[in-house]
Amino acid sequence: MRxxxxxxxxxxxxxxxxxxxxxxxxxxxxxxxxxxxxxSVRYEHYKNSVYVRGLIEFSNYCKNDCTYCGISIHNKELTRYHMTPEEVIKTAEIGYSLGFRTFVMQGGEDTSFTDDKFAAIISSIKTQFPEAAVTLSIGERSKESYQKLYDAGADRFLIRHETINKNLYEKLHPKMSYENRIKSLFDLKDIGFQVGTGFMVGVPGQEIEDIADDLLFIKELNPHMIGIGPFIPHKNTPLRDESAGSAELTYTLIAILRLMLPTSLIPSTTSLATLKSENRYKGFRVGANVVMPNLTPYDYKKSYQLYDGKKITDTESYEALEQLKKECLDAGFYIDMARGDYKNWRRK
Ligand code: SAM
Incomplete structure (x- = not known):
């Protein structure tokens, strides 16, 4: 093995x-x-630094049927919300005043968020804070739509391929198109975004062979960011009775990916920390170099539960950020508040 x-x-x-x-x-x-x-590879490229991204969960409306996800159409119990553009911008302003220089807008595929609505939010944030980065995690759209959002100033886009096994993809997303998911990643890269992909560890039906294929797909795609976190069941989804993925296997995969793509940006994910809060710091020791504190206003984030047990704390405060910095230092890492682009990335 050595x-x-x-x-x-x-x-x-x-x-x-x-x-x-x-x-x-x-x-x-x-x-x-x-x-x-x-x-050692993480250290060579990033020392012991950790980049922070302020997460804004702008909507839990979703038209998709992902069988694992707590905000999919399967969940009939959920109180749905969408933040207004003013609320999203206000949240970014609060984050900026705390020192955040990357904002990640994440949500379900909410059809009320048109290109124009997103573009207005993005350009308002970028006009106020030109040095901040805007990341989108808003699912599948047409290439033209992605282009409009890039032209409005968005810098990065996260869209996990979820699994490169077509059969498994179709079991997990009965009404969605595997081909379109993969096409989205290539469209986004082609436009010039910094692109993130990834998958859940231990999602029901996933075999070790699938994971090996996922790793090789990621190597070939050569993304800027890679999100790997354990699957955790949600009580109002078809996969409610399944077991959660393993933290140890997640660390192993983070470490392998750090070796395969040495300069990539890899978060120590919230789902990993949900299994046990110390896991976040172990994630940094095995190769992760990003953390995404949640800036979503408290009353909304209560309703953005992708899986059971996701902690709802007031991370949008100065105290929470100071606490995170302290815990990182205790674990031997330090928070770098810079916007933290992929090395040598330039806007087209
Ligand atoms: N709708 C957008 C998309 O599809 O990319 C962004 C939001 S989606 C909720 C973000 C990610 O959450 C998904 O890519 C998925 O891997 C992860 N996720 C959803 N349900 C999960 C679960 N039960 N356990 C762990 N991760 C989950």
Whole structure:
């Protein structure tokens, strides 16, 4: 296994057979070796820094049927909300005054958010705060729509491919198009966005072979950002009775991805921290270098539960940010408040 880890470190990839072998047979000691290697690469490019992104969950309306997701159309119990453009902008202003320089607008696929509405919000934030970055996590749209949002000033776009196994994708999203999901990623890259993809670990039906394919797909796509977090069931979804994904496998995959794409931006995700709050810091030790505190106003974020157990705390305050900085320092990392673009990225 050590030879495989060394090969991964040197070549920045492995064959599918070797990835499967590694994932199936790595023991605890070898896992530590993998984590050390991933940490050394993280350190080489980012030292012990952690970039912060202020998350604004602007809407929990969604037309999609993702069987795992607490805000999908499957959840009939949910109180739906959408923030007004003024509320989104106000939230970004509060975040900016706290020192945030990246705002991530994330929501369900809410058809009331037209291109013009998004463009107005984006350009208002960018006019007020030209040095801040705007990231969108708003799902699938046409290439023309993505282009309009890029032209309005959006810099980054997160859209996980979820799984590269078409059969599994279609089981998890019975009414959605696998081809369109993948096309979105290539359209966004082509336009010039910094693009993030990723998948959930332990989503029902996922095999180790699928994970190896996901890793190789990510290597080939060569995204700027990669989001990997455990699946966690939600009580009002078809997958309510399934078990959550494993934190250890999530760390292993973060470490492998750090070795495969050394300069990528990888968050230590909220779902990882939901399993156990200390997990966030372990995520940094195995290669993650981003954290996304939630700036959404309290009354809205209560209704943005993608999975059970997501903590609803007042992270939009000065005290919460200071607490995060302190906890990072205690774990040996420091928060870097810069906007934290992918290295050498330039707007087209
Ligand atoms: N609608 C947008 C999209 O599809 O990209 C953005 C919002 S979507 C809720 C953000 C991500 O949450 C998804 O890509 C998915 O991987 C993750 N997610 C949803 N339900 C989850 C669950 N039960 N456990 C862990 N992650 C989940």
């Amino acid at each position: 030879d495989l880890i060394n090969e991964l470190y040197q070549e920045q990839t492995l064959s599918k057979a070797n990835l499967i072998n590694l994932l199936l047979h790595i023991n605890d000691e070898e896992r530590e070796y993998l984590y050390e290697k991933a940490y």
